[in-house]
Amino acid sequence: MLRLPKFRLEEPTTVEGATALMAEHGEDAMVVAGGTDLWPNMKHGLFEPKVVVSLKRVEAMRGITVDEDGSLRIGATTTLAEMAQSAPVQASAPALAQAASLVAGPQLRTMGTAGGNVMLDTRCQWYNQTHFWRKSLGYCLKKDGTVCHVVAGGRKCVAAASNDTAPTLMSLGATLAFASADGIREVPVGELWKADGIWNKKAERSEILTEIRVPKQAAGHRGAYGKLRDRGSIDYPLFGCAVRMDLGEDGAVAGADLVCVALVARPLRIKRVEELLVGKTPGTEAFDSAVQEVADLAYAQAKPMDNIPGDAEYRRELVPVYVRRTLQAAARGEGPVHHV
Amino acid sequence: MRVLTLDVNGDRLETAAPDHWTLLEVLRYKLGLTGSKQGCDKGDCGACTVLVDGKPVLACLTLAAEAVGSKVTTIEGLRPAHLEGGGTGVDPVQDAFDRCGALQCGFCQPGMMLTARALLNENPNPDRTEIQKALSGNLCRCTGYTQILEAVETAIAESTESEPPRPAWTQDHPHVREDAL
CATH class of the missing domain: 3.30.465.10 (Uridine Diphospho-n-acetylenolpyruvylglucosamine Reductase; domain 3)
Structure with a gap:
C-alpha cells in the first residue's frame, strides 16, 4: 500500500486563482493536473508539498x-x-x-x-522507487543523496x-x-x-x-512518432523519436527535423538531419540511403545510458532501427512506429 | 479533513476524509466498497479501475475530492445499473466472465469488467484488437488473458445474437469431445 503524504488541496476555477495560490504559497506549493506523474512520485516520497493546487476545475x-x-x-x-x-x-x-x-x-x-x-518529471531507475528502496541504496543525486548511480563519480543528474x-x-x-x-x-x-x-x-x-x-505546418507536412517500449501499453519510452518531414510540391523533402527522447535530461535534436534529407524524394534509392545516413547520425549522437530500465546497449542498437522506420513511416504518411 | 458528497453507483453518499486520500481509499476504507482492488497503488496495474462519468480511470491516482461532482461506478454498481436499465440477472459482462472462467485469482477482475463494460457502452461490437487495446491498461498477473478476451467476445455475441467464440483451449485439440464443450 502506498499512501500520499499529507497536504492541503486547493481547487481554483480560474487561471488567476491558480497563479495567486502559487504566488501565495511559493515553494510549499505544487500544481497538479491529471496526477498520473505527481501522485506516484509523491507516494514514493519524492515530493512533499504542503499545498497542492489542482487545475482540474479550471x-x-x-x-x-x-x-x-x-x-x-x-x-x-x-x-x-x-x-x-x-x-x-x-x-x-x-x-x-x-x-x-x-x-x-x-x-x-x-x-x-x-x-x-x-x-x-525526469525519470531514472534509481529515482522512481519507494522511499524504502532509495534509502537502502543511500539515495542519489536527484533526491536526498550525493552520488549518481548511473555515472560513477557524476556530479550532474542524468535522469x-x-x-x-x-x-x-x-x-x-x-x-x-x-x-x-x-x-x-x-x-x-x-x-x-x-x-x-x-x-x-x-x-x-x-x-x-x-x-x-x-503553428500551422507546411502544406506537404508529414510526421510520425516511434516508441521503443517493453510492453505494448503502460510503459514509459525506452527510446522515442519524433519526425517532421515537409514535402515540397515536387514530392521531394523540403524540410525535416528529428528529435529523440528517453536518453538524457533533455529531449535531443539530432543535428544535420535536414541537410541530409532535403532534396531527396521518398521512394527513391537516394532517399533510402539518406535515411540510413540519418540513422547512423542518430546512432552516433544518441547515447542511451543506464538511467532508465532496459539494457543501454540494446537501446542504443535500436536507435538507428527506430529512426529509420519512423522516417520511412513519416514519408509514407503513416505511423506510429512500435514493435509491441 | 473535508466533507465529501460523492455520487457512487447512483447513490448520494456523504463521508469525510483528509485532502490527501485517494478515491480508492475512500471507496474501500470509508464507504466499504472493497470491490475496487488496491494493487500497485501507483498507476501500473489497473486493478483499481472505476468508471468516472462513464470512463475507466484509476482510483489510486484520483483524489477523492476531485471526484466530487462526477458519477462514480464501481464493480458493486454494475448489476444495479443493469437492473435499472431493464435487464435481469447480472450484467452480461459479469455473466460472461463467470461462464468463461475469465479469472484465476480474481484480483484484476473488477477492473477488467468495468473497462470491458465502458468499451461495450461506447462500441457494442468491437473486434479482438479493439478489445485488447481497451483492456491494455489492466494487468492480469495470472496471465489469464485468453479467457478474459473470450469472455468479452461472449458478452458481445450475446448482445448481437451471434455465435460465441469457441474457447481457445479446444482449438488444435481434435480429441476434445464435442460434449465436453
Whole structure:
C-alpha cells in the first residue's frame, strides 16, 4: 500500500486563482493536473508539498481550438486521450496525435494531460522507487543523496526526459504559454530545456503551463512518432523519436527535423538531419540511403545510458532501427512506429 | 479533513476524509466498497479501475475530492445499473466472465469488467484488437488473458445474437469431445 503524504488541496476555477495560490504559497506549493506523474512520485516520497493546487476545475484550460491561421491551441489540461483522438490534431500534427496515443495505457491517457506530459518529471531507475528502496541504496543525486548511480563519480543528474509528446512538439516548433502572478510569458518548447536531470526546465516550479500552441505546418507536412517500449501499453519510452518531414510540391523533402527522447535530461535534436534529407524524394534509392545516413547520425549522437530500465546497449542498437522506420513511416504518411 | 458528497453507483453518499486520500481509499476504507482492488497503488496495474462519468480511470491516482461532482461506478454498481436499465440477472459482462472462467485469482477482475463494460457502452461490437487495446491498461498477473478476451467476445455475441467464440483451449485439440464443450 502506498499512501500520499499529507497536504492541503486547493481547487481554483480560474487561471488567476491558480497563479495567486502559487504566488501565495511559493515553494510549499505544487500544481497538479491529471496526477498520473505527481501522485506516484509523491507516494514514493519524492515530493512533499504542503499545498497542492489542482487545475482540474479550471475550465478555461481545457480543450483544443483551431485558429484562423490554422494553428492549434491545446489547453494544458486537455487529456492525452482527447489530444490523440482530436481530428484537428490528427490532421495538422499527426506525430503529436500518434505520440499522445502511445503514452502509457488507456486509463492513464484518460487522466493524464497534454501539459502534464510536457512538464513530466525526469525519470531514472534509481529515482522512481519507494522511499524504502532509495534509502537502502543511500539515495542519489536527484533526491536526498550525493552520488549518481548511473555515472560513477557524476556530479550532474542524468535522469531522462521521458515525455513522448515533448520531442514531437519540438519538431513542430510549438510554443508554450506559462502563467504566473507576473503575467503570461511564451516560451518556444525547444528553448524550455536544460541539461539538468533534477529540474530540466527553464521555468519556475511556480509557473503554470496553460496552453500549447502548435503553428500551422507546411502544406506537404508529414510526421510520425516511434516508441521503443517493453510492453505494448503502460510503459514509459525506452527510446522515442519524433519526425517532421515537409514535402515540397515536387514530392521531394523540403524540410525535416528529428528529435529523440528517453536518453538524457533533455529531449535531443539530432543535428544535420535536414541537410541530409532535403532534396531527396521518398521512394527513391537516394532517399533510402539518406535515411540510413540519418540513422547512423542518430546512432552516433544518441547515447542511451543506464538511467532508465532496459539494457543501454540494446537501446542504443535500436536507435538507428527506430529512426529509420519512423522516417520511412513519416514519408509514407503513416505511423506510429512500435514493435509491441 | 473535508466533507465529501460523492455520487457512487447512483447513490448520494456523504463521508469525510483528509485532502490527501485517494478515491480508492475512500471507496474501500470509508464507504466499504472493497470491490475496487488496491494493487500497485501507483498507476501500473489497473486493478483499481472505476468508471468516472462513464470512463475507466484509476482510483489510486484520483483524489477523492476531485471526484466530487462526477458519477462514480464501481464493480458493486454494475448489476444495479443493469437492473435499472431493464435487464435481469447480472450484467452480461459479469455473466460472461463467470461462464468463461475469465479469472484465476480474481484480483484484476473488477477492473477488467468495468473497462470491458465502458468499451461495450461506447462500441457494442468491437473486434479482438479493439478489445485488447481497451483492456491494455489492466494487468492480469495470472496471465489469464485468453479467457478474459473470450469472455468479452461472449458478452458481445450475446448482445448481437451471434455465435460465441469457441474457447481457445479446444482449438488444435481434435480429441476434445464435442460434449465436453
